[in-house]
Amino acid sequence: MSVRPRVLKVLWARAGGVCSFPGCGLELAFDANILLGENAHIVAQSKEGPRGEYEPPGGDLDGYENLILVCDVHQKVVDSQPATYTVAKLLRGHMPDAVLEIVEPDGR
Numbered sequence: 001m002s003v004r005p006r007v008l009k010v011l012w013a014r015a016g017g018v019c020s021f022p023g024c025g026l027e028l029a030f031d032a033n034i035l036l037g038e039n040a041h042i043v044a045q046s047k048e049g050p051r052g053e054y055e056p057p058g059g060d061l062d063g064y065e066n067l068i069l070v071c072d073v074h075q076k077v078v079d080s081q082p083a084t085y086t087v088a089k090l091l092r093g094h095m096p097d098a099v100l101e102i103v104e105p106d107g108r
């Protein structure tokens with residue numbers, strides 16, 4: 001599966017085209033040909049990937065609720081430190097007003 005174009009449009013529009021990592025705000029569309037970041041999955045597409053043991057927010061791995069717009073640097077930061085950048089923390093940055101249930105890997 002891949003992220004649907006409509007979902008990407010909503011993600012970029014709601015994020016204002018800037019990195020959603022707190023304090024960054026880098027404008028990601030450098031020009032018409034160069035993007036300095038992209039959508040990152042909060043829960044990885046692979047079970048072995050970052051936070052891959054969790055159920056994706058919203059129930060769809062490629063849905064808006066499981067995506068966050070970040071610059072290339074912060075994508076590496078959040079994916080290399082999944083214990084620090086948890087599903088809950090990334091969701092708060094992505095959708096501060098969202099009320100989504102986080103399903104822990106053990107089903108709690």
Ligand SMILES: [Zn+2]
Nearest residue numbers: 019024071074
């Ligand atoms: Zn950033």
